[in-house]
Amino acid sequence: xxxxxxxxxxxKSVFRLADVEFxxxxxxxxxxxxxxxxxxxxxxxxxxxxxxxxxxxQSVIMDGVIQDExxxxxxxxxxxxxxxxxxLGVTKENVFLAQVDTHGELTVDLYDDKLKVPQLSERPALLxxxxxxxxxxxxxxxRLVIRKQRICTRHVRCS
Numbered sequence: 001x002x003x004x005x006x007x008x009x010x011x012k013s014v015f016r017l018a019d020v021e022f023x024x025x026x027x028x029x030x031x032x033x034x035x036x037x038x039x040x041x042x043x044x045x046x047x048x049x050x051x052x053x054x055x056x057x058q059s060v061i062m063d064g065v066i067q068d069e070x071x072x073x074x075x076x077x078x079x080x081x082x083x084x085x086x087x088l089g090v091t092k093e094n095v096f097l098a099q100v101d102t103h104g105e106l107t108v109d110l111y112d113d114k115l116k117v118p119q120l121s122e123r124p125a126l127l128x129x130x131x132x133x134x135x136x137x138x139x140x141x142x143r144l145v146i147r148k149q150r151i152c153t154r155h156v157r158c159s
Contacts, residue, residue: 054102061098061108074100081106 014020014033022034044051058074060067060081071081084106085092092098097109 052102057099057101059097059099060106061092061095063097064093064095064111066092071100074104076100076104 014035019035019039020033021036024032026032058067058070060071060074060076066078066081068078071077081092081098085095085098085108088106088108090108090110094110094112095108096111099107101107
């Protein structure tokens with residue numbers, strides 16, 4: 001068994017020599033292993049996806065006190081924050097720590113762990129809508145290809 005020392009799969013183990021494209025023994029004694037391309041982890045780049053640059057998470061409430069400067073750094077205001085807290089059914093005084101992530105989602109940790117904070121399900125719903133749109137566009141493009149093929153079979157010259 002060898003440890004992968006570099007790349008997206010760093011720290012993972014390789015059990016089969018047949019899975020290795022290239023290996024190099026480093027001066028430190030570590031073995032750097034490059035997996036065969038078909039076994040390398042899939043990344044957003046492989047799918048042609050452009051990802052937003054991750055920004056640091058901003059702590060917008062600490063010990064029940066709103067941190068206006070960090071709230072502004074997250075691109076949000078007090079009105080948005082109060083609206084989000086209302087959705088969760090909590091007041092700022094009950095919040096030990098609240099953070100806004102890169103995607104603008106608020107995560108709240110309450111002083112009283114017995115109180116349950118409902119999880120908002122907007123992102124899964126958005127993902128489902130995007131998947132549906134993707135499927136509809138793919139279906140539409142297939143219909144266009146079929147239509148073009150039908151037209152081409154009726155005419156002598158098609159490109």
